[in-house]
Amino acid sequence: MNTATQTADAAAATSPSRQRPPLRRILSNGAVIIGLVYLTLYGIYALNEPSALTVYSFSSLMNNAAPLALAAAGVTVVILSRGFDLSVAGVISLTNVLMAVHPMEGAAGGLTSLALCLVLGGAIGAINGILVSYVKLQSIASTLGVMIVCQGAALLILDAPGGYVSDWISYGLTDVALEVLPISGLILLLVACLWGLFLRTDLAVGIYAVGADENAALLSGVRVRRVRLAAYILAGALYGFAGYMLSAQTATGNPNAGEPFILLAFAAAAIGGTSFAGGQGGIVGSMIGAATLMLLQKVLFSAGVSSFYTGLFQGVILIAAILFSGMLTTISNKGRAQ
Amino acid sequence: MEAIERPQCVHATGLRKSYGATIALGGVDLDVGAGEVHALLGENGAGKSTLVKILSGIVRPDEGAMTLFGEAYSPQSIRDARRTGVATAFQELSLVPNLSVAQNLLLPRGVKNALGLNSRKRTIEAGAAILEAHGLGRIDPAARIADLPLADKQRIEITRAVNQNPKVLILDEPTASLAEVDWVFDLIRSASDRGTAVLHISHRLDEVRALCERATVLRNGLSVATVDLKGADNAAIFEMMVGHAAQGTSRRGASRSVGDVRLAVEGLSSARLSNVSFSLREGEILGVAALEGQGQSELFRVLAGAEQPTKGRILLNGQPRRFKDTGDALNQGGGVAFVPEERKTDGILPGMSARAHITLSVLDRLAKFLVLTSRAETETAHAAGTAVDFADRYQKFPINALSGGNQQKAILARALATGARTLVLLDPTRGVDVGTKETIYGAIRRFAETGGSVVLYSSELAELVQLSDRCLILYGGAVFDELEGDEIQEHVLVAGVTGHRHEHHPRQSYKEEATA
Numbered sequence: 001m002n003t004a005t006q007t008a009d010a011a012a013a014t015s016p017s018r019q020r021p022p023l024r025r026i027l028s029n030g031a032v033i034i035g036l037v038y039l040t041l042y043g044i045y046a047l048n049e050p051s052a053l054t055v056y057s058f059s060s061l062m063n064n065a066a067p068l069a070l071a072a073a074g075v076t077v078v079i080l081s082r083g084f085d086l087s088v089a090g091v092i093s094l095t096n097v098l099m100a101v102h103p104m105e106g107a108a109g110g111l112t113s114l115a116l117c118l119v120l121g122g123a124i125g126a127i128n129g130i131l132v133s134y135v136k137l138q139s140i141a142s143t144l145g146v147m148i149v150c151q152g153a154a155l156l157i158l159d160a161p162g163g164y165v166s167d168w169i170s171y172g173l174t175d176v177a178l179e180v181l182p183i184s185g186l187i188l189l190l191v192a193c194l195w196g197l198f199l200r201t202d203l204a205v206g207i208y209a210v211g212a213d214e215n216a217a218l219l220s221g222v223r224v225r226r227v228r229l230a231a232y233i234l235a236g237a238l239y240g241f242a243g244y245m246l247s248a249q250t251a252t253g254n255p256n257a258g259e260p261f262i263l264l265a266f267a268a269a270a271i272g273g274t275s276f277a278g279g280q281g282g283i284v285g286s287m288i289g290a291a292t293l294m295l296l297q298k299v300l301f302s303a304g305v306s307s308f309y310t311g312l313f314q315g316v317i318l319i320a321a322i323l324f325s326g327m328l329t330t331i332s333n334k335g336r337a338q
Numbered sequence: 339m340e341a342i343e344r345p346q347c348v349h350a351t352g353l354r355k356s357y358g359a360t361i362a363l364g365g366v367d368l369d370v371g372a373g374e375v376h377a378l379l380g381e382n383g384a385g386k387s388t389l390v391k392i393l394s395g396i397v398r399p400d401e402g403a404m405t406l407f408g409e410a411y412s413p414q415s416i417r418d419a420r421r422t423g424v425a426t427a428f429q430e431l432s433l434v435p436n437l438s439v440a441q442n443l444l445l446p447r448g449v450k451n452a453l454g455l456n457s458r459k460r461t462i463e464a465g466a467a468i469l470e471a472h473g474l475g476r477i478d479p480a481a482r483i484a485d486l487p488l489a490d491k492q493r494i495e496i497t498r499a500v501n502q503n504p505k506v507l508i509l510d511e512p513t514a515s516l517a518e519v520d521w522v523f524d525l526i527r528s529a530s531d532r533g534t535a536v537l538h539i540s541h542r543l544d545e546v547r548a549l550c551e552r553a554t555v556l557r558n559g560l561s562v563a564t565v566d567l568k569g570a571d572n573a574a575i576f577e578m579m580v581g582h583a584a585q586g587t588s589r590r591g592a593s594r595s596v597g598d599v600r601l602a603v604e605g606l607s608s609a610r611l612s613n614v615s616f617s618l619r620e621g622e623i624l625g626v627a628a629l630e631g632q633g634q635s636e637l638f639r640v641l642a643g644a645e646q647p648t649k650g651r652i653l654l655n656g657q658p659r660r661f662k663d664t665g666d667a668l669n670q671g672g673g674v675a676f677v678p679e680e681r682k683t684d685g686i687l688p689g690m691s692a693r694a695h696i697t698l699s700v701l702d703r704l705a706k707f708l709v710l711t712s713r714a715e716t717e718t719a720h721a722a723g724t725a726v727d728f729a730d731r732y733q734k735f736p737i738n739a740l741s742g743g744n745q746q747k748a749i750l751a752r753a754l755a756t757g758a759r760t761l762v763l764l765d766p767t768r769g770v771d772v773g774t775k776e777t778i779y780g781a782i783r784r785f786a787e788t789g790g791s792v793v794l795y796s797s798e799l800a801e802l803v804q805l806s807d808r809c810l811i812l813y814g815g816a817v818f819d820e821l822e823g824d825e826i827q828e829h830v831l832v833a834g835v836t837g838h839r840h841e842h843h844p845r846q847s848y849k850e851e852a853t854a
């Protein structure tokens with residue numbers, strides 16, 4: 001091995017191992033960028049609307065943001081594996097009407113409802129996953145089909161807006177703990193922490209690997225099909241959770257409740273720095289992205305801008321975010337190309 | 339040489355594998371002893387990569403049997419193969435770009451902490467230990483793969499395979515990106531000392547001779563021979579790779595009168611090309627011979643306007659030209675038309691008719707007052723189709739419903755329909771049957787006879803021997819050699835594309851045939 005060491009040393013002199021400078025590394029993290037954007041926006045909001053800093057205001061923001069944040073987290077998991085999942089709208093509608101038609105009272109009922117939502121979402125995710133990764137259908141087309149089936153099923157269960165969601169859920173989950181901590185915010189924090197743990201599993205590494213280069217992942221021994229399936233199941237469970245939180249917020253059922261979520265969930269993921277090319281990003285950025293989109297509505301309202309402009313501003317923010325992250329990627333690649 | 343007695347390790351007999359009508363392997367036998375470094379030689383498309391995939395558990399053979407130390411070996415997945423003790427360093431590199439060096443070395447599992455979760459610290463420590471043990475201590479185990487230079491990626495790919503401590507180590511072109519090879523050689527020798535059977539795939543014969551005692555030669559999906567390398571000179575080995583049948587390949591009979599220079603390139607450079615210059619005359623067919631990935635795709639895409647060079651220029655009829663895109667190239671200096679390499683991804687639009695494909699590039703000329711008349715389209719498609727023997731009854735078929743051969747004819751017809759005087763053909767007969775090949779050769783020759791200029795890359799060297807008036811050899815993105823007329827022979831090309839100089843003298847046997 002003597003020659004090997006010598007040549008290795010020689011090579012080390014010519015090609016030092018490259019590390020990105022820390023500042024660039026932090027700035028190229030989508031969650032950090034969108035977090036800064038969120039804080040800035042919140043500052044503007046507070047300037048326009050002094051009540052913005054009250055617990056009530058913050059709590060209502062969190063309650064508004066929670067369903068979209070969870071939906072965005074779900075689509076992000078699939079996007080990371082280089083897939084696309086439109087079934088988010090269907091799962092949210094379906095879980096929402098189920099909770100409104102079969103309310104279960106009390107803490108036990110509320111937790112049972114949660115478990116049902118997660119299991120139902122996970123089961124629908126499993127169907128998506130099987131269609132995409134074992135039957136090898138295109139993910140957009142097959143999840144579109146699954147979404148339409150779920151929407152149809154939701155209409156069968158509840159044909160018009162109505163029903164009511166149990167008090168424990170609609171009041172308890174929109175409440176504030178210890179006078180200052182919104183429950184829905186705590187739930188999002190819990191999901192973020194669980195994601196942090198999940199990132200340290202082989203499955204999570206597999207999802208990022210499959211998203212970045214499916215063939216390389218396969219040749220490296222990653223069980224690509226199984227990993228894909230797991231990503232869809234996890235995403236489905238998160239949509240179920242989103243439907244649960246939406247029910248808590250609206251306290252009623254609507255068979256079309258999920259529809260607005262499709263585009264906004266993907267927008268939130270993009271704003272949060274997740275690449276649609278797969279393998280890059282994370283759900284924390286998407287959740288903050290979702291919160292940003294919802295905060296933007298409040299800011300515009302507080303600034304006296306007509307609510308008709310909301311969509312326009314959300315779109316502009318989305319494009320700006322993508323441009324900005326594209327620029328950062330280019331810059332950090334240039335730094336490395338030397 | 340007296341063969342050293344070794345326990346048999348890998349034994350494969352009668353391996354066959356077809357993909358649809360394409361036979362990738364038509365009967366391969368392989369025998370590698372424990373501790374032996376065994377070479378696998380063959381041209382492009384000889385079946386080397388399919389054999390690697392079968393041994394590594396990625397594809398299952400249609401027929402044939404394999405044993406490992408006498409026990410039946412039929413891996414169902416790459417993990418299965420790894421468990422049985424077969425590890426592979428792939429030519430195309432199988433590292434995941436967004437993960438760290440350490441994570442890649444340990445895939446699919448990270449090192450766990452007490453809670454059963456992946457520990458970043460321990461994973462990096464384990465990665466560092468692996469790198470250190472294989473003489474790569476200078477590489478940062480926490481660095482992302484995407485941030486490393488290609489040569490280091492290749493070293494890590496090899497290290498990962500060696501680190502499995504396999505009974506069988508398969509190295510597919512392990513030195514392709516390495517400027518110096520001592521490091522790989524040391525790893526291979528120490529693996530072999532431990533009793534590992536090493537299957538070494540390389541087109542560099544001097545390396546093969548330095549490492550291996552025996553080589554198995556593949557040709558057209560068949561294992562032609564297993565030779566003792568000490569007893570075979572390079573010429574004999576090239577001969578085996580090319581095959582005796584190919585020696586009689588007749589060269590184009592009638593020699594055309596070649597006109598003025600139509601296309602000239604000077605000093606073309608890009609990421610994969612370095613300083614490529616040549617010229618192409620009217621009525622001339624210029625062949626380009628190269629192994630895969632030697633810059634030919636980039637060169638042809640630049641010639642056709644699909645890519646921009648970083649340096650150098652293109653002249654048409656003596657005028658410097660810049661092609662903005664392929665459409666622009668069609669309209670400049672008599673026109674340059676391109677037939678791309680990947681039919682499925684670059685060439686066809688599924689669902690559209692063959693006729694629409696043929697006329698696609700000339701729609702603006704066929705349209706009157708922006709309206710496309712069906713008659714003009716039909717006539718143009720018929721005329722161009724006839725030139726390549728494309729049956730009229732297929733004109734209305736959706737292109738994806740046609741056979742590969744007919745698809746390829748339609749794509750060539752499209753290039754001809756443009757009326758371009760220069761054709762840039764990137765492997766136009768890949769994956770088509772013998773009859774279609776002959777038709778395509780005929781169309782190319784007729785085009786040249788009417789004064790057209792053709793630059794042609796083919797992965798089949800025999801095709802270049804048949805068609806080219808001159809032939810460039812590309813190696814590592816540069817022009818390695820240029821052959822003319824009778825110098826263009828398959829064994830000379832094989833030597834050239836693998837980076838070996840070969841004396842240019844017309845072969846005796848060919849001369850005799852020619853005079854007979």
